[in-house]
Amino acid sequence: MKKQNLKRIITAGLIVTGILTIAPSAKAEYTPNTTNLCYTKGTSLIMVLKLINEKLHHFDNNDASPSELVNNNSDSNxxxxxxxxxxxxxxxxxxxxKYYYMGExxxxxxxxxxxxxxxxLVKAYTxxxxxxxxxxxxxxxxxxxxxAIPTVITFSKNANNEYSLLEYKEPIDGDDCLDSTKKMFPERLWNRVLSGNDLVYSKLVESQKSQAEEYLRKIGRTAQVNPNYVERKLPDINVSASNKLFSELTKYDSLLNDCPYWIGSRERIENGIRIVYETSQSKSSDGYDLITFKKSKADGTIIEERIYKIVGSEPELQQ
Incomplete structure (x- = not known):
């Protein structure tokens, strides 16, 4: 079964789940203007984000990652x-x-x-x-x-306030994470970076939740937004049969791989169409457990379906 790539969701997050209260010592006055955020790889431009009247607009891009080039240390206001x-x-x-299991x-x-x-050069300690x-x-x-990951992001900025991303740097994973973090940040910021504060971490989560809610408003859909773990009920069947269905057979059947490993549904946008993948459990007329994998459109039209009958430790394909 395809697993979600939850990169450092616990290990790195626990180190800095919060920061001490942050009060910037200075704040420049902002006047809406036009700003380009440009991503480059080598000498090639791969993405331009133009800030026009406080709104970002995407321009030419291709499927490349921002380069990580220099690490500048500067001392300024x-x-x-x-x-x-x-x-x-x-x-x-x-x-x-590009590094996580893709969502909507x-x-x-x-x-x-x-x-x-x-x-x-502009360096943001975040x-x-x-x-x-x-x-x-x-x-x-x-x-x-x-x-919550300590991150140092370095841009270059020209006279037209056009930003080019030069480096996106995170701490090294594992035992060296603490030392790596200290090397990335000036000592004056260590307490803010390394001190635990659930309130600050909750602000990061709230920001993500707000963006998710805004997305739902744009697509005209009403739904509960939950940035935390959603409870999942696993199929109540023989363990060996479950392992075969959700670990072995998923390697050879894309439908089983796309359907959730729990009893319930997940959705995906494919070629502009909302697709619902669903896994359900029921009983056959002779009393055996049935596990159904179904792919359908949002209107309920079934695209593809598999039904497995659980006979002892063996899942038997019915259709």
Whole structure:
């Protein structure tokens, strides 16, 4: 069964599930303007995000990841304005969405601890989080994502306030995570980065939830939005039969792989059409358990279906 890629959702997240209260020492006044956030790989432009009147618009892009180039240390005044807030948010989504099990909409949460600007380089010290939302059992919930991760994002900025992403840096996983974090952040920020504070972590989650709610408004759908774990009921069948159905047969049958491993449903947008994958359990007329895997359109039209009869430890395909 395809597993969700929950990269560091626990290990890295627990290290910095919160930060001490953050109060920027300076805040620049913001005047709406036009800003481009440009992602490059080598010398090739791969993505441009133009900020026009506080709204981001996507322009030419291809399927490449932002490059990680330089690590600059500078010492300058902090700058906090709306354009850098949106640039950081978009960088988090663009950088992370290829590394997680894909959901219906990508969301992010971040807190900027400090911004250093020197010449044409802008470095943002942040706590960031990422989450893909999707429908599970009719609830719009996080299907993959990260915890709160200390992240240093470096941009170059030209005279026209055009930002190019130079580096997106996270701590090393495992035993070296703490030391790696300290090397990334100046000592004056260590307490904010490493001190646990559930309130700050909840702000990151709330930001993701708000973006998910906005997405639902745009598509005109009403649903519960839950950024936490959605309760799942597993099939009540023989363990060996369950392992064969949800571990072995899924390797050879894409329908079984796409359907949930729990009793319930998940949704996906495929070629612009909303598809519902559902797994259900019932009884046959002779008293055996039946596990049904079904792919259908949102209007209930069945596209594909498999029914397995559980006979002892063996799942037997009925249709």
């Amino acid at each position: 902090n700058i906090f304005d709306q354009s850098i807030e949106q640039a950081v948010g978009e960088a988090i989504k663009s950088r992370n969405q 909409v990508a969301t992010e949460g971040h807190i900027i601890l400090e911004v250093e600007e020197k010449d044409d 706590i960031s989080s990422f989450g893909y939302f999707g429908f599970e059992n009719g609830i719009f919930t996080i299907v993959s994502g990260s915890g």
